[in-house]
Amino acid sequence: MSHPHHPALHLDGDTLLRQIQALGDIGRDENLGGRTRIAYTDAEKAGRDQLVRWMQQLDLSVQVDQIGNIFGTLPAANGSTDVRPLMLGSHIDTVQNAGALDGCYGVLAGLAVQRAYRQAGQLPARPITVAAFSNEEGVRFQPDMMGSLVHAGGLALQEALDSRDSDGIRLGDELQRIGYAGTLAAGSIVPHEYLELHIEQGPVLEAEGIAIGAVANLQGISWQQLTIRGKANHAGTTPLQLRHDAGWAAASIVTFVREWARQSGSTLATVGSLRFEPNLINVIPRQAVLTVDLRDPDESRLQQAEQALREFIAELEVNEQVSIHCEQLARFEPVHFTEPLVAEIERAARQRGLSCRRMTSGAGHDAQMIARITPAAMIFVPSRGGISHNPREHTDDAQLLQGAQLLLDVVARRLLA
Amino acid sequence: MSHPHHPALHLDGDTLLRQIQALGDIGRDENLGGRTRIAYTDAEKAGRDQLVRWMQQLDLSVQVDQIGNIFGTLPAANGSTDVRPLMLGSHIDTVQNAGALDGCYGVLAGLAVQRAYRQAGQLPARPITVAAFSNEEGVRFQPDMMGSLVHAGGLALQEALDSRDSDGIRLGDELQRIGYAGTLAAGSIVPHEYLELHIEQGPVLEAEGIAIGAVANLQGISWQQLTIRGKANHAGTTPLQLRHDAGWAAASIVTFVREWARQSGSTLATVGSLRFEPNLINVIPRQAVLTVDLRDPDESRLQQAEQALREFIAELEVNEQVSIHCEQLARFEPVHFTEPLVAEIERAARQRGLSCRRMTSGAGHDAQMIARITPAAMIFVPSRGGISHNPREHTDDAQLLQGAQLLLDVVARRLLA
Numbered sequence: 001m002s003h004p005h006h007p008a009l010h011l012d013g014d015t016l017l018r019q020i021q022a023l024g025d026i027g028r029d030e031n032l033g034g035r036t037r038i039a040y041t042d043a044e045k046a047g048r049d050q051l052v053r054w055m056q057q058l059d060l061s062v063q064v065d066q067i068g069n070i071f072g073t074l075p076a077a078n079g080s081t082d083v084r085p086l087m088l089g090s091h092i093d094t095v096q097n098a099g100a101l102d103g104c105y106g107v108l109a110g111l112a113v114q115r116a117y118r119q120a121g122q123l124p125a126r127p128i129t130v131a132a133f134s135n136e137e138g139v140r141f142q143p144d145m146m147g148s149l150v151h152a153g154g155l156a157l158q159e160a161l162d163s164r165d166s167d168g169i170r171l172g173d174e175l176q177r178i179g180y181a182g183t184l185a186a187g188s189i190v191p192h193e194y195l196e197l198h199i200e201q202g203p204v205l206e207a208e209g210i211a212i213g214a215v216a217n218l219q220g221i222s223w224q225q226l227t228i229r230g231k232a233n234h235a236g237t238t239p240l241q242l243r244h245d246a247g248w249a250a251a252s253i254v255t256f257v258r259e260w261a262r263q264s265g266s267t268l269a270t271v272g273s274l275r276f277e278p279n280l281i282n283v284i285p286r287q288a289v290l291t292v293d294l295r296d297p298d299e300s301r302l303q304q305a306e307q308a309l310r311e312f313i314a315e316l317e318v319n320e321q322v323s324i325h326c327e328q329l330a331r332f333e334p335v336h337f338t339e340p341l342v343a344e345i346e347r348a349a350r351q352r353g354l355s356c357r358r359m360t361s362g363a364g365h366d367a368q369m370i371a372r373i374t375p376a377a378m379i380f381v382p383s384r385g386g387i388s389h390n391p392r393e394h395t396d397d398a399q400l401l402q403g404a405q406l407l408l409d410v411v412a413r414r415l416l417a
Numbered sequence: 418m419s420h421p422h423h424p425a426l427h428l429d430g431d432t433l434l435r436q437i438q439a440l441g442d443i444g445r446d447e448n449l450g451g452r453t454r455i456a457y458t459d460a461e462k463a464g465r466d467q468l469v470r471w472m473q474q475l476d477l478s479v480q481v482d483q484i485g486n487i488f489g490t491l492p493a494a495n496g497s498t499d500v501r502p503l504m505l506g507s508h509i510d511t512v513q514n515a516g517a518l519d520g521c522y523g524v525l526a527g528l529a530v531q532r533a534y535r536q537a538g539q540l541p542a543r544p545i546t547v548a549a550f551s552n553e554e555g556v557r558f559q560p561d562m563m564g565s566l567v568h569a570g571g572l573a574l575q576e577a578l579d580s581r582d583s584d585g586i587r588l589g590d591e592l593q594r595i596g597y598a599g600t601l602a603a604g605s606i607v608p609h610e611y612l613e614l615h616i617e618q619g620p621v622l623e624a625e626g627i628a629i630g631a632v633a634n635l636q637g638i639s640w641q642q643l644t645i646r647g648k649a650n651h652a653g654t655t656p657l658q659l660r661h662d663a664g665w666a667a668a669s670i671v672t673f674v675r676e677w678a679r680q681s682g683s684t685l686a687t688v689g690s691l692r693f694e695p696n697l698i699n700v701i702p703r704q705a706v707l708t709v710d711l712r713d714p715d716e717s718r719l720q721q722a723e724q725a726l727r728e729f730i731a732e733l734e735v736n737e738q739v740s741i742h743c744e745q746l747a748r749f750e751p752v753h754f755t756e757p758l759v760a761e762i763e764r765a766a767r768q769r770g771l772s773c774r775r776m777t778s779g780a781g782h783d784a785q786m787i788a789r790i791t792p793a794a795m796i797f798v799p800s801r802g803g804i805s806h807n808p809r810e811h812t813d814d815a816q817l818l819q820g821a822q823l824l825l826d827v828v829a830r831r832l833l834a
Contacts (some may be wrong), residue, residue: 134527137705236712236781239685245675247688251668273698274693276690281689362651
């Protein structure tokens, strides 16, 4: 496919798909069906090495910073090095037994954009940097999105390096061990603009039959763990009015947050984890531990949901005579991406004749961190069945190529300006 | 205390309390705080041996039947052996780490009634048989209340003997091993009437400050296990209308049965056990497995509750697009005890100046099986905090003695007739 603004820029779809597959073969487990490249493991080092080789093949300037973020930069046509680059990025670390697309797709599509310039024998109006951010998944070392968070100045480098896994191993030592403790000062490269192409990891685009999501914002997230303490008692002999049923209290929280979400229309609420004790058929639960995941693209609505939950819990404590302890596990404010970039994505999709909708990202992404320091936006392509973090994660090749073409189109448009 | 109808009959409270303690010391675990005499184990054999020695000390005729039920009979004054006995009974097997009262109290109070006759040098108008029924708890071999069920003809002897524990060991072999495979044909002794004294194992008497429960009936029980299959999905990206949330479906069943119970006023409903899969904070549960324990003293109301649950489940399957599989784990119809016996208990309590209320037994007892073949009733004394099946099971000595005195009073009244 030729480019409307740069007739010489062609997406090399074959190479992109081949690289996605090759990277997905690293850390592969044939029995489980997926691949595992948890940040700072040997398998992830192998993935990094492969990425760096591909960057070198494109004759990019490759830099690694102190938290292990990898940057591959295609220089600008005028050779100037003090111009801020357009940055395309995502991550190549994975969860346990992952699909091949989450993160990797965005990084490798960035390389495909650079490759289009190389193959056309042209250089862009400003440098194009592809970033693979360190430890996006946060499986072994928390928090997640760590590399981009450090890059954006939201977490001190030393604190990140000093974080330890459940075996007490220090992140900085592991980074050193795999040879990716770079010398570039963290946060050095402040991009002019940032674009991240990603699979949706949700079912909306597929359900609506739409090819492209122009991601306008990213939900705020509130994670709480609630521990309810009631009183164990005999299920057959304890009248309703003498019960202190931690299990029922938990269930009523589940149905309350669901109903709140239904009425709000914008808040998402999920109770994914719930445990009863002693968990016996004929014993009223003494204790229930549950998590509540609340998300909303609007901070005030997210706070309303949190407040409503607090009030419901306070009532429950009185009415059921149970005690409820709340622990905040995570809290992120919503992120609003940059309007001109979102509109650019929509325009580019229209020009290609691709169906497109504005949407909210439900999952967290590196783009939300980079949005703290520069204009940013994201492009989504459909995920079959909305499935991700799973070997069954899938997007059709044609859809992957549409997304990468759109990324190339948007880059070309932005570099016209 | 002397007896209003038989001035010579005195309850020997000290011996009763001493025997409760001595039996409770068998199978004791000082670390856990309770005792464990699971049916047909060495510890339970030791409990049986102790009981038989006490029966022999009272010069009772001791018989063991083919399922291991132990009967100790005080003969009638006229020496006749073909008169049906008044039977007092319960059980001496326990759950894991039990209290000292559940079952044992009723058996040993039966001995105390017989002892009152012996100490007065009198014999009753008809034989008094104390029964210790085999395997009431059903911990190792199911079903529970097995000895009384076989006695009442509700379970074939051979089937009971052939039941196996989780290690494949046969009940009949264990019974032989501990020396309690008796020769008396199961079900031989059909009592004239049956009385069982028991701790309430629930909080009602304590909460209302009442000394004696005249148990008029015993709830029907319906146990179901429900397996809900939905679809795991990302908590942040899956809109409400695209969810198939097994966890929410489970929670809505919990709140539904509770609300049904509240409105019915007679049905008890408990969800004691609930498990989510994969049970992760940010994943919509793919599966939820829960148990529903429904109880009602009225069979038609119990059936209404089961029917309402079925209808609610059918709606849930449609509205949430989940599949729900129901497995019936247990089902017992309600039992109505014999009105003249219940009234006799109330009269006797009145005469002693003891507060008394008619009540429903929420738990299962041997009396419900024996009620199939003869007039039967139960007497309850308070359980502190409603706690049972636990080392913290407790009833004050004074309350234990009030209950035993009442049993003696009721026996004396019944034997006047």
